[in-house]
Amino acid sequence: MPELPEVEMRRRYVETHALHRPLQGARVFAPSVLNGVSTRALQRAVNGGSFETTHRHGKWLFVQLSTGPWLVLHFGMTGNLRCYGLNDDSPAYVRVRFDFARGASLAFTDPRKFGEVGLTTDIQAFLASRKWGPDPTQPGFDRSTFHQILRGRTGALKGVLMNQRVIAGIGNLYADEMLFQAGLHPDTRVASLKTATIDRLYEGMMEIFQASLAVGTDYESLPPRFLLRHRNYTGACPKCGANLATCKTAGRTTYYCPRHQRRHS
């Protein structure tokens, strides 16, 4: 589930629940989620430290440790964070656990183990090494940035929107929502987009991020005009009532309204 707004919720969760608390250690239950770091190195970075600040870029969350390095968290498709105390049941699927004093913990849970836990000393270098594109919610990203990154692209629009090296943070669901709001078919060629259409896409993107965060990414609480409220096989288009359709784009299931998201728009 975690796309940009979901990861932003996790960032806020860390801010609220996990900062400035003395850490006693870390336990790794699924070493496969560790990326570029050994259990021992992770424990060394955590032991005797505390989480101090957070940063998010696209679907990536960084939490700075008082010992220096940043904890790097990626949530794959099923990753989450959960703080709990001595008297609480442990959540299911704990893959890495950070232990505070007095029996409290922050758990990285992830049933499918597609997530990642790592360390970096330099966020910018880390982002550069993975060649990630800009985050649309960071300062400095505006309408003209959006035009810039789409310029010269020749692929199908949905694939480009989901390409993290073009723009960081948009996944399958939010890509569908953007296409829906802009009335564009997922296979629309990026090169064919008019300036006004790109503007519309940009506005839709910012609006859905904002709206989703406003309801804590609980899609059922979104205003009905958003596709995310109706994204299932039987759903009716909130704009025209037509039955929503599905297709495959870039290997992912796309939900769209066949009536007002036609090709070549």
Next chain:
DNA sequence: AATTCCTCCTGATAGC
């Protein structure tokens, strides 16, 4: 450069 396919892993759901 862009696209397709495969892979990692586990759970939910549908169909028989």
Next chain:
DNA sequence: TGCTATCAGGAGGAAT
């Protein structure tokens, strides 16, 4: 009830 097939909001790598 139990089995199997398919699919799920991600993304890296290989092949094309």
